[in-house]
Amino acid sequence: MAEHALTPSGESTSALPGLPGVVADWSADKQAFPVPWGKAMMWIFLLSDTFIFTCFLTSYMNVRISTTVPWPNPSEVFSLDIGGAHIPLILIAIMTMVLITSSGTMAMAVNFGYRRHRANTTALMLITAAFGATFVGMQAFEWTKLIREGVRPWGNPLGATQFGSCFFMITGFHGLHVSAGVVYLTVVALRVWRGFYDRKGSYETVEIAGLYWHFVDLVWVFIFAFFYLW
Amino acid sequence: METVAGHAGAEGQQHPIAIYLWIWALLFIFSTFSYLIDYFHLHGYLRWSLIITFMLLKAGFIVAVFMHMAWERLALKFAILIPPLCLLILIGLMAIEGDYTFLTRLTAFLR
Numbered sequence: 001m002a003e004h005a006l007t008p009s010g011e012s013t014s015a016l017p018g019l020p021g022v023v024a025d026w027s028a029d030k031q032a033f034p035v036p037w038g039k040a041m042m043w044i045f046l047l048s049d050t051f052i053f054t055c056f057l058t059s060y061m062n063v064r065i066s067t068t069v070p071w072p073n074p075s076e077v078f079s080l081d082i083g084g085a086h087i088p089l090i091l092i093a094i095m096t097m098v099l100i101t102s103s104g105t106m107a108m109a110v111n112f113g114y115r116r117h118r119a120n121t122t123a124l125m126l127i128t129a130a131f132g133a134t135f136v137g138m139q140a141f142e143w144t145k146l147i148r149e150g151v152r153p154w155g156n157p158l159g160a161t162q163f164g165s166c167f168f169m170i171t172g173f174h175g176l177h178v179s180a181g182v183v184y185l186t187v188v189a190l191r192v193w194r195g196f197y198d199r200k201g202s203y204e205t206v207e208i209a210g211l212y213w214h215f216v217d218l219v220w221v222f223i224f225a226f227f228y229l230w
Numbered sequence: 231m232e233t234v235a236g237h238a239g240a241e242g243q244q245h246p247i248a249i250y251l252w253i254w255a256l257l258f259i260f261s262t263f264s265y266l267i268d269y270f271h272l273h274g275y276l277r278w279s280l281i282i283t284f285m286l287l288k289a290g291f292i293v294a295v296f297m298h299m300a301w302e303r304l305a306l307k308f309a310i311l312i313p314p315l316c317l318l319i320l321i322g323l324m325a326i327e328g329d330y331t332f333l334t335r336l337t338a339f340l341r
Contacts, residue, residue: 218297
C-alpha cells in the first residue's frame with residue numbers, strides 16, 4: 001500500500017506495545033497511525049460527529065432540566081396498540097432491535113470481506129442497508145404519528161414545548177445519518193459485487209463503511225437511553 | 231490482547247466469527263433489559279443506574295469489538311477516545327446551568 005511506503009521506519013516502531021508504542025508512534029518522523037488513511041480519517045470524522053450529537057443531547061438535557069412544564073412521558077408517547085394490547089415504547093424497542101441486527105450483519109460483512117468472500121460480503125451489506133431502510137421507514141411512521149397528534153417543533157399538546165424541537169432535531173439528525181449510511185453501504189456493496197476491491201487488493205473500504213454504520217448504532221444507544229428511557 | 235494484535239496489521243482485522251456472534255447476542259440481551267426497565271416502571275436510582283450500565287456496556291462492546299478498537303494501537307485509541315472526555319465537562323456545566331435556570335424560573339414565576 002502507498003501509505004505504508006511512507007513509513008520506512010514504521011516496521012520497527014509499530015512493534016512496540018502500550019505506552020512506549022504511543023511515544024514511538026507520535027515522536028518518530030513518520031505517519032502516526034499505522035492504519036489505512038481512510039480508516040484514520042473516518043475515525044476522526046466520527047469523533048467530530050460525536051461532538052455534534054453530544055451537543056444535541058446536552059442541549060436537550062439542559063432544556064429538559066430547566067423547563068417548569070412537565071415533560072411528556074416518552075413511554076406513553078411512543079406506545080402502540082397492537083392487537084388490542086397497549087404496549088409502551090414498543091416501536092422504539094423494535095427500532096432498536098432492527099438497528100442492532102443491522103450492526104451484527106455489518107460486522108459479519110466486514111469479516112467476510114477480509115476473508116475475500118465476495119458474494120457473502122455483498123449480500124450481508126445489502127441486508128444491512130435493508131435493515132437501515134426499515135429503520136428509517138419506522139422512523140417516518142413515528143414522525144407521522146406524532147405530527148398527526150399535533151407535535152410541532154414549536155409546541156405540542158402533551159407538555160413542555162421543548163419536547164418537539166428536541167425530538168425532531170435529534171431523531172431527524174440521526175435518521176439523516178442512517179439514510180446516508182444506507183446509500184453509502186449500497187454503493188460500497190455494489191462495488192464489492194463488481195470485484196472493485198479484489199482488483200484493488202484490499203477490502204479496507206468495507207471496514208471503513210462498517211465503522212460509520214456501527215457509529216450510527218452507537219449514537220442510537222445513547223438516544224435510546226437518554227431521550228426514550230429518561 | 232497482544233497476541234491477537236498480530237492479526238490487526240496491514241492485512242486488516244481478522245477475528246473469529248464466534249466473537250461477533252457473542253457480542254451480537256449480548257447487545258440483544260442488554261437492549262431487552264433496557265426495554266424491560268421501562269416496561270416494569272422501575273424508578274429512581276435503580277432505574278438510572280441500570281439504564282446507564284446497559285448503555286455503557288452496549289457502547290463499549292460496539293466500539294471495542296464491532297469497530298475493532300480493542301485491537302488498534304494505543305496511539306489511535308488515545309486520539310479517538312480521550313477527546314470525548316472533554317464533553318463530560320460540557321455536560322456537567324450545562325446540568326448546573328439547567329438547574330440554575332430552573333430555580334430562576336421558579337422564583338420569577340412564583341413571585
